[in-house]
Amino acid sequence: MKFQEIVEKLGFLVTEHSLSTDKDNNPDIIGVAAVSEAQEKQLSYIEGPKFAAMVSKTAASALILPRDQGLQQEATGKGIAWLATPEPRLTFAHAIKLFYQPFQPTPGIHETAVIDPSVTLGKDVYIGPHVIIQQGVKIGDNACIQGNVVIYPEVTIGDRTLLHANCTIHERAQIGKDCVIHSGAVIGAEGFGFVPTREGWFKMEQSGYVILEDGVEIGCNSAIDRPAVGTTRIGRNTKMDNLVHIAHNCQIGENCVMASQVGLAGGVTLGKRVILAGQVGIANQAKIGDGAIATAQTGIPSDVAPGEIVSSSPAVPNKLYLKASAIYKKLPEMYQTLKRLQKKLEE
Template sequence: MARLNKPLRASEIAELIDGSFIGVDVEVKGISPLVDAEEGDVSFLWDRSSLKDLDRSKASVLVVPESFPSIEGRSVIRVRDAKRALAWLLRKLFKREHPFKEGVSELACVEEGVLLERGVRIAPFSYIGRGSKVGSNTVIYPFVFVGDEVEIGEDCVIYPMVSIREGVKIGNRVIIHSGAVIGSDGYGFIPSEEGAEKIPQVGIVVIEDDVEIGANVTIDRATIGETRIGKGTKIDNLVQVAHNVVVGKDVLIAALCGIAGSSRIGDRVMMGGQVGVKDHVSIGERSVIAGKSGVTKDIPPGSFVSGFPAIDHREDLRIGAFIRRLPELFERVSELERRIKGEDAEDHIKER
């Protein structure tokens, strides 16, 4: 649960999220999931499946979509989009404060030729390499490594233990969570009788504006040219993006996905968890790739695919339904075989 710094009335909450308030104007002290809510909490419901938990919730105020049925005995705020309303409220009421002051810590190492714009915060035990640039109001947490000739834009937040290798270019308002590695060498080797010969990786990584990169994500530098993550893209934890991949704008990539080299992901694609993408394939814009799918060939724009290899989702469901019936079909075929063998035996006896 999230406790408010100071209590608000239900009507004030409604005003903050542009909602329509009905009921008793109670005092709200916190925001909680429905099943964990206590008296004085507000909870958000965005689909009707949540209604089954309503009787065991103590939430004083409910925020629901306009399409929801009437709810008796509770103060209710109706909004167009409950999930977006929650995001608005959290953004307005809970601003994350960075725990160290503006400027460069005496325990940080900033090399020669680094340009730091106004309002930058460099925490202890961070390293900024030669010739790098850090934009205004950007915050770099402890134990961050920034290599030579790196460009980091304005209003970025780089959390602890992030490595940003040489030559990487990062736009404005980018958030990179702990353990991410940006610009490591791509996986490029030539097999030979003498062993695997490494291909030098001399390209860069470009991260455009408003990208968020989860914990322990790895984004490899290009062999030559660039690996690029488009504006507004959000990448969950533990994702691997290989060399020379181009990810479009506003793409959503869930945890544990792996995108092989030189693939192209179109704008507004959504990828579920544990998706694997083969090298040198293209996924068309606004496509949806269901979790655990394996993309082995180009996907047209606007597709919804699943399975391995990934095919049209409806076809994959149909095939899955047939597969689940295989034990039953096997038993039926076996029974038919037994009957046929029995009839053959009876015919043989009659002939004798």
């Protein structure tokens, strides 16, 4: 595809482009790549000053640039076609879709699928090999159920939702439209509920269910547990990485993001747009306010205010953590100084 066609298709994000001053520099673009790996006939992007030096080093034929005249002039001088945008990374994400579309099987039901007669199927549904769908399940239009998926009774799955191979959806779970559940994920399994007695642990049956609102994505081998009563809810457009655990009764707001190995104990509440980096752990019943951020490996024992950034375990404000970290590096030196002072005092 010609660079001009890319500019036209991404026009809703583009503010300026090199074709306005050099119509002849309209290269063929056959794919996309990282700026450090891009070759001739490939498109890449530059975001922020950290990667600005790559304009002079890249072999890409075209670049998505920030609105920076210096970078634009440098690209022009090197003969690189460019387009400018306030959000280069977002624009690059749209550009990838011009060259790549995920595999989409032809609608149909594989002969090895086992489907209860009471199941309701929407239009143009795909159901792959060895899928098991139990009684009372409702599946929306254009849903895609890949091989070896197991869907327990009374589950609802919305339009255009994709269940990747080998994921499991337990009873009564409600999955919205345009969701993606990756391989190995388990939605709606029993929460961890046991009551201590003199004889041991008495199992509390988990009679609740899980709700995933529209646009939720769940990574590989993640688990979202149902509660004893009530619901575990994941808000609209929330995204989870691989190996995330959400315990019973958690209430997750919309547009949250959780990186790998995040673990939420029972009854945790996240507001909207919360970001949890890798290996964050949150204790029972803690409430995390809108827009809060927890950096990697933070242990959160109690509530976090809206917009606050926390780090370390137990969690403290990120600015305090950075100061403490700077001091921590100096502890051996400080210890030696303290020993010398003690020795002088003893003399």
